Amino acid sequence: MVDDSSGDEAPTRRDYMKYGGAIVGTGLFAGCLDASQSENAGGELDDSYTVEIEPMGAVEFDGPPERWTALLPTFADMAFALGGGQTLGIQNHDRFANEAFEDLPGVEFNVDEIVELVADGVSRELFYKMDADAHFIDPHLLRLWYGWDQADVDEVKRSLGPFFGNFIRRHSDDWHDYRYYTLYEAFGLMAEVFQAQERYQAFVELHERMLKLIDEHLPPADQRPTALLVFPADGSGSQFYPFRIDDGGVSTKQWRELGLTDALAETDVGHYSFSDRGTLDLEALIEIDPEVLLVRNYGGTSESEFQEKVVKPIQEETVSDSIQAVQNDAIYNAGYLDQGPIINFYHTDRAAKDIYPDSFEDVTLFDRERIAEIVQGNI
Incomplete structure (x- = not known):
């Protein structure tokens, strides 16, 4: 479970939202704000960058997310592969191939630390408890599967951090009227989010080698x-x-x-x-x-x-x-x-x-x- 004790921890994004003055106006928080940035009178984030993905368009980040959550294993897997650590939450532990990560020699992965996000528990309050920098979730899923409305999505985005994701599991849903991505197209965009293009390219090479072996x-x-x-x-x-x-x-x-x-x-x-x-x-x-x-x-x-x-x-x-x-x-x-x-x-x-x-x-x-x-x- 997520440790939500406040003890000696640094201020959260909600603290910045409440006390940060001009910082509130940015509406997007990801990564970690250092002291010089938080004290900047203009509230500007000099190292910010944007990554585009449908359906949300250009999404702004001020650095690689340090506390993030996914809903589905696809994007949780991508972020883990890029060195981003493990997700704070997942839709269903029984549908997450934990053994694929636990089999990696020398790599730490602890499924017990991941919050299970299920139909009767995916609330805004749970998102505040997780306190993520970024949410690798297609917001359509929160609305269609879990009864959120657009105001709920906007509040979490404004108070905690942006949404970044696309439901690419299948291509058969009538509601999905925007672009789909292949696995490695979406993975490449996640590499931009985590500024981990070298890791991504290394995976591309392994993937191409696997496809070559299959063909042979x-x-x-x-x-x-x-x-x-x-x-x-x-x-x-x-x-x-x-x-x-x-x-x-x-x-x-x-x-x-x-x-x-x-x-x-x-x-x-x-x-x-x-x-x-x-x-x-x-x-x-x-x-x-x-x-x-x-x-x-x-x-x-x-x-x-x-x-x-x-x-x-x-x-x-x-x-x-x-x-x-x-x-x-x-x-x-x-x-x-x-x-x-x-x-x-x-x-x-x-x-x-x-x-x-x-x-x-x-x-x-x-x-x-x-x-x-x-x-x-x-x-």
């Missing part, structure tokens, strides 16, 4: 399976939310790069979204008949747990014998919904070894030690 070891196109990506809609193993691999969102990046053919591509089945909560039953899976079935929402479970909770219930349904994925024993743990650069390395490596064991069993797609060095600034 992928089997021919006609030997790659059709895959269906789903999220369980209930605990019975018989109702699923469909996700299209060809959606273009960040959450399906690894499947596209591993050359999988989307089993939904030739169907009229949509992609799960804020406005489309349609499900597929086992009869629909029989009709689609994927060669591989990828099941989300079990990212942190062991293989034995996944077999017990997911694979076994599907296999026990008599009609499921008609599905190629069941016949082939090709039902795999699809991991987490959200991913930044580090989680993407973790996801891609696991997926490659699951789906193409003969091609990738002995291939090291990414170097954990090198990632740890970059995070720690040893570029």
